[in-house]
Amino acid sequence: MRQEAATAQVPADVASLVAAEVARHVSGLRAELERQIAELRERTPEDRAALVVFSGDLDRALAAFVIATGAAAAGLETSMFFTFWGLSVLKKKGARAVRTGFKQRMFALMTPAGTEGLGTSKLNFFGMGAVMLRSMMKEQGIASLEELMAMARDLGVKMTACTMSMDAMGIAKGELFDGLDYGGVAAFMADASRARVSLFI
Amino acid sequence: MRQEAATAQVPADVASLVAAEVARHVSGLRAELERQIAELRERTPEDRAALVVFSGDLDRALAAFVIATGAAAAGLETSMFFTFWGLSVLKKKGARAVRTGFKQRMFALMTPAGTEGLGTSKLNFFGMGAVMLRSMMKEQGIASLEELMAMARDLGVKMTACTMSMDAMGIAKGELFDGLDYGGVAAFMADASRARVSLFI
Amino acid sequence: MRQEAATAQVPADVASLVAAEVARHVSGLRAELERQIAELRERTPEDRAALVVFSGDLDRALAAFVIATGAAAAGLETSMFFTFWGLSVLKKKGARAVRTGFKQRMFALMTPAGTEGLGTSKLNFFGMGAVMLRSMMKEQGIASLEELMAMARDLGVKMTACTMSMDAMGIAKGELFDGLDYGGVAAFMADASRARVSLFI
Numbered sequence: 001m002r003q004e005a006a007t008a009q010v011p012a013d014v015a016s017l018v019a020a021e022v023a024r025h026v027s028g029l030r031a032e033l034e035r036q037i038a039e040l041r042e043r044t045p046e047d048r049a050a051l052v053v054f055s056g057d058l059d060r061a062l063a064a065f066v067i068a069t070g071a072a073a074a075g076l077e078t079s080m081f082f083t084f085w086g087l088s089v090l091k092k093k094g095a096r097a098v099r100t101g102f103k104q105r106m107f108a109l110m111t112p113a114g115t116e117g118l119g120t121s122k123l124n125f126f127g128m129g130a131v132m133l134r135s136m137m138k139e140q141g142i143a144s145l146e147e148l149m150a151m152a153r154d155l156g157v158k159m160t161a162c163t164m165s166m167d168a169m170g171i172a173k174g175e176l177f178d179g180l181d182y183g184g185v186a187a188f189m190a191d192a193s194r195a196r197v198s199l200f201i
Numbered sequence: 202m203r204q205e206a207a208t209a210q211v212p213a214d215v216a217s218l219v220a221a222e223v224a225r226h227v228s229g230l231r232a233e234l235e236r237q238i239a240e241l242r243e244r245t246p247e248d249r250a251a252l253v254v255f256s257g258d259l260d261r262a263l264a265a266f267v268i269a270t271g272a273a274a275a276g277l278e279t280s281m282f283f284t285f286w287g288l289s290v291l292k293k294k295g296a297r298a299v300r301t302g303f304k305q306r307m308f309a310l311m312t313p314a315g316t317e318g319l320g321t322s323k324l325n326f327f328g329m330g331a332v333m334l335r336s337m338m339k340e341q342g343i344a345s346l347e348e349l350m351a352m353a354r355d356l357g358v359k360m361t362a363c364t365m366s367m368d369a370m371g372i373a374k375g376e377l378f379d380g381l382d383y384g385g386v387a388a389f390m391a392d393a394s395r396a397r398v399s400l401f402i
Numbered sequence: 403m404r405q406e407a408a409t410a411q412v413p414a415d416v417a418s419l420v421a422a423e424v425a426r427h428v429s430g431l432r433a434e435l436e437r438q439i440a441e442l443r444e445r446t447p448e449d450r451a452a453l454v455v456f457s458g459d460l461d462r463a464l465a466a467f468v469i470a471t472g473a474a475a476a477g478l479e480t481s482m483f484f485t486f487w488g489l490s491v492l493k494k495k496g497a498r499a500v501r502t503g504f505k506q507r508m509f510a511l512m513t514p515a516g517t518e519g520l521g522t523s524k525l526n527f528f529g530m531g532a533v534m535l536r537s538m539m540k541e542q543g544i545a546s547l548e549e550l551m552a553m554a555r556d557l558g559v560k561m562t563a564c565t566m567s568m569d570a571m572g573i574a575k576g577e578l579f580d581g582l583d584y585g586g587v588a589a590f591m592a593d594a595s596r597a598r599v600s601l602f603i
Binding site: 022026049133 | 233394396
């Protein structure tokens, strides 16, 4: 190569000056650009999805689990944060509740005792909406809420019960499914602020 | 400039040594930093917005289209995914439904037959809420749902009907507006995971 | 160092030529990579969270303020956009309303006159749900809606009232809390499109 030939004629002291000078500039550039890239990386979403499940309606819970399993299947690390009425979705069937007060007992009586007791947000007609929705989905070979929940678990979807809501509604850990995480809004924000997608359902 | 003057005196062999030395150091650096940048780019949101329209309430549908047209006007490529009750928003007025079963027929009877039949989520009073909301918006010169939908179409907002919900509710393509896309949760996740903003309405 | 010693022997004009030549070569690379980084930076989320508060239900308003204060406490610049029924949350208690028309007066009669009049989305039973929820939260030492709103204000959460909704519902600025921002969907999109987290509540 022409350059190699030319380079051969450069005195050793100049050659080493060039090498030193290039190394100095290049390492400065690298440090500066890597700092800029690191600053972006810190704010670039990770392959995550974070859902708040606020609603305890069957239809919204179904939508939440369809989206969660879809996100997990698409390769996103998916977390669901169950708060307020959404905690109903996590209730074990027939778990013995030890309520701390009258109001908590009243609330428990008025909220469903497990996923099979969830109503729809529309057309409820004393549970008819839920019965019809479940029956139509079954006929069409669409996964039920319980199947979707099992699928979510298998796909590694993280499910967190909101501890503030549990306190407010007097719900004990023993009433909820096993294998849950427990946390507050800070836990959700930690996931959501790094997620590509965050939804409030 | 001082440096220009100095440069003029430099021998060709030194200049070409510098070029070679810089090229050698720099090509590694370029490759390394471009790899880091590409890795970030893959996770950096594109100029997109993705909305799930789950609700079939007039007020929520209005909010969805106000946000969608606002996002499109702000230069974001906007997509709306209509699922569950949200499919009501896409129903053509007076389309002939060919239901596959009794429950699907019941569901069809109980859900609105087009955008003009949508109720509000609050203060419904057998449709009074919707009538009042529409009338108040008209008086104030605010675009109606139908106007907003036309505007969204003109702005290139992509509208996708959820095929799983269509199956569950027994809704045929012929009952929905023309020019829609059809897809499942994977289609939504593909849009949402690249979007700056994603909302569940 | 060996290189420093060698460098010392190179004539000053050659040394400054080398420095200039290296800088010239490296600056091209810097410009190219910084352009790529700047292009990413423009689309990289900032440390922001943006919430649409569409609902005027006590439970959803509580969730919105718990999330907003959580986001602000986590260091995100947080903005809340109150639209449709969400405007109820911003109403001053006992503000005199000057309605422009019959329908606006009807709407005002049917919507709560301040945060203490908000009902829950479920189990409302003519306000019983809200009374119970408030009472249970108090017993558990959980912040009330009014306390959360004060906290949000102290944490610098920006609250924007949707002017289009105010027009539609005939709500005047005097009826809402002081210190609010006013804007339309464009204001929300400007915040949301730069945010790490955006939710529709």
